[in-house]
Amino acid sequence: MAEILPVDEAMDSALALLGAGDVVAIPTETVYGLAGDATNGEAVARIFEAKGRPRFNPLIAHVCDMEMAERIGRFDPLSRRLAEAFWPGPLTLVLPLREEAGIHPLVTAGLSTIALRMPRGFGGELIARLGRPLAAPSANSSGRISATTAQAVAADLGRRIRLVVDGGATPVGLESTIVKVEDGALHLLRPGGTAAGDIEAVTGTALARGATGVQAPGMLASHYAPRALLKLNVLVVNPGEALLAFGPHRVQGWKQAVAVKNLSETGDMREAAANLFAYMHELDRSGATTIAAEPVPAQGLGEAINDRLSRAAAPRDGPA
Structure with a gap:
């Protein structure tokens, strides 16, 4: 070790x-x-x-x-x-x-x-x-x-x-x-x-924007992925799902989530960016087979946060 x-x-x-x-x-x-x-x-x-x-x-x-x-x-x-x-x-x-x-x-x-x-x-x-x-x-x-x-x-x-x-x-x-x-x-x-x-x-x-091919690291379609499936921009949380929240307001059904982590209660993008991967790790260890992610605005660092989330949610070519 x-x-x-x-x-x-x-x-x-x-x-x-x-x-x-x-x-x-x-x-x-x-x-x-x-x-x-x-x-x-x-x-x-x-x-x-x-x-x-x-x-x-x-x-x-x-x-x-x-x-x-x-x-x-x-x-x-x-x-x-x-x-x-x-x-x-x-x-x-x-x-x-x-x-x-x-x-x-x-x-x-x-x-x-x-x-x-x-x-x-x-x-x-x-x-x-x-x-x-x-x-x-x-x-x-x-x-x-x-x-x-x-x-x-x-x-x-x-x-x-x-x-x-x-x-x-x-x-x-x-x-x-x-x-x-x-x-x-x-x-x-x-x-x-x-x-x-x-x-x-x-x-x-x-x-x-819109570069094609792998010209640099981090450009693969599927990347940054948890073992659980990741759903983006959810409006409803289903029973048994974990919730990756953002901001002060929750989506419908959030109390049914097996675990909740809020990237930033106040909607601060720097705080959200700093928390993103650590909170994805925590929710991935919660036992949930699906992580539901609330919408994150795309302004400022939100563009990068959404990029990571979309790649993490992309279809995977093979087994984990």
């Missing part, structure tokens, strides 16, 4: 494992990540193996500063403006990959682009100490609910990895927003912890 160490005791152990080509679960401001040296093919393969992740699904490479980022991706002026405004933080930029970057091909899944992010806190310090970028998808079994606590990571991946670094509950609670600049236009590949409106305000450019 994985060892769980607090952030103030974990640095040396994490560096030793990463230096040996192993993987480590680490806290970031978004969700917990399963980190491995992005330049080491064995380490990257271990990430895919531990998660059960499809090899065609690319990974984000995490960097500690702009100097490291510049060695990996080619920045256009608009992408650079976004990096200056939002890094470190929950924004990932998809950029042309430099041939001399040294990133292992498994990270990009054969694409000519690279997804880059600069995390805050322990992750950024770890990368700086290691001196190499870290590939770090969410620390959970592929397609399942992302982990926002060390305990959630250990419950899911604890038998497949050796170390979980415990930084407490992640403050953002949603994966990063992913943006790609193409032909001078901004494309939103995945909504996330940086609201689209904030990006548009910085750039003065509207974000285009």
Whole structure:
């Protein structure tokens, strides 16, 4: 079973494992990540193996500063403006990959682009100490609910990895927003912890939606899924269902629910985003075979919350 160490005791152990080509679960401001040296093919393969992740699904490479980022991706002026405004933080930029970057091909899944992010806190310090970028998808079994606590990571991946670094509950609670600049236009590949409106305000450019194909992580139709079935935008809760609530007003039949978790009693989107995955985990453990989700407005971070909910509710191709 994985060892769980607090952030103030974990640095040396994490560096030793990463230096040996192993993987480590680490806290970031978004969700917990399963980190491995992005330049080491064995380490990257271990990430895919531990998660059960499809090899065609690319990974984000995490960097500690702009100097490291510049060695990996080619920045256009608009992408650079976004990096200056939002890094470190929950924004990932998809950029042309430099041939001399040294990133292992498994990270990009054969694409000519690279997804880059600069995390805050322990992750950024770890990368700086290691001196190499870290590939770090969410620390959970592929397609399942992302982990926002060390305990959630250990419950899911604890038998497949050796170390979980415990930084407490992640403050953002949603994966990063992913943006790609193409032909001078901004494309939103995945909504996330940086609201689209904030990006548009910085750039003065509207974000285009509707990207096709898997150009970046988190774009699979079925993703972030609980074991229970998830119903969206319910108006009635049936007996035996669990309820994922939002705001001060409840839908019809809510008292029949076997369990209720409210993302935010006051309708605060930041609070709702931070609670989303943890509450989905709790309701999934309630014994209910179905989780009914009340409507969440799509403004601000609500766009990212609804994206995660719709992917979690999508039809699944095979057994869980």
